[in-house]
Amino acid sequence: MLVFELAFKMQFFEKTAYEKSSEMIAQVIDRALCKTEKYAVFHEKQEFKFYVFDRPYQPEPDKSYLPGKLYTIRIRTVKPELAEYFLNQLPGSRTDKLHILNGEIRVVVQKMLERIYSLTPVIIRAEGEYWRWNHSVDAFERQLKENLLKKYYSLTGEKLDEDFELYQMLEFSNTKPVKVPYKGITLLGDKISLTATQDPRSQQLLYMALGTGAGERCSRGSGFMNYRYL
Missing domain, CATH: 3.30.70.1890 (Alpha-Beta Plaits)
Known part of the structure; x- marks a missing residue:
């Protein structure tokens, strides 16, 4: 890839x-x-x-x-x-x-990543709604990982052992939701930074996220991630 x-x-x-x-x-x-x-x-x-x-x-x-x-x-x-x-x-x-x-x-270039971080808001919904309204950070983390795994499976046809840490640390740089205009409505997203682990599965998914985006509505400009190598 x-x-x-x-x-x-x-x-x-x-x-x-x-x-x-x-x-x-x-x-x-x-x-x-x-x-x-x-x-x-x-x-x-x-x-x-x-x-x-x-x-x-x-x-x-x-x-x-x-x-x-x-x-x-x-x-x-x-x-x-x-x-x-x-x-x-x-x-x-x-x-x-x-x-x-x-x-x-x-x-x-695919090299060992130190971290990736969003330049455009990452949109994550839990049970169809903006996650912060009625859900925990755990729900955000679960949806973020599941979304990347689904993209990976759809892209490669390969299955992974999902029992691994996607990242060492998740940080939010926004204190309130970031508004994203979309087809006459406003979606809500977050600016995040993910500190990578050295697990090959983590590295592969986070590298993929640079090309697919993280979260939802990526083909509408959400979830564009920048990166820093080790």
Whole structure:
């Protein structure tokens, strides 16, 4: 398994708030996917998409993006054919809010991870609701691990002995839920940091999370994780 990272230059056509950018990026990616029948079907299927994207870098001091200025958006995936598709089809894609320019690709090297941490909010729901409302941190941890295991099984077809620690330490950097606009509603997420163990299963899942995202709604820009090697 390899994690591919694509970096694209992009421009907004109007001043845009930082927190609204993910939904706009998702729309232009959706348009690119719908350029071919194969990926239009892929887009419509209710299944793991195995890609995730960051918010454009670098926002202005007031947490906005200015029209006409160049920013960089990163997309990661563990699917080599999807990475190639994005590299070929995303440049020139646009909506009435933004357009994507040139891009480049690299592989995120798989080395021993010290930790991974979220740049966009991780969305975890327990029994269909935001976990903090009626559930414990244990429920959050259980859902986070189960979600990554399901992605791994779906991607590889391999089963793992699940009796292992996914990480040594979980830290939250937010004191209240982080709002994520999504299709006219607001989802709630969290900014987290996971200190890795050296167990090969932990390392493999956390590396995979760099390309698939952690938690839910990753193809909508949630759960984009950065990393630090040992």
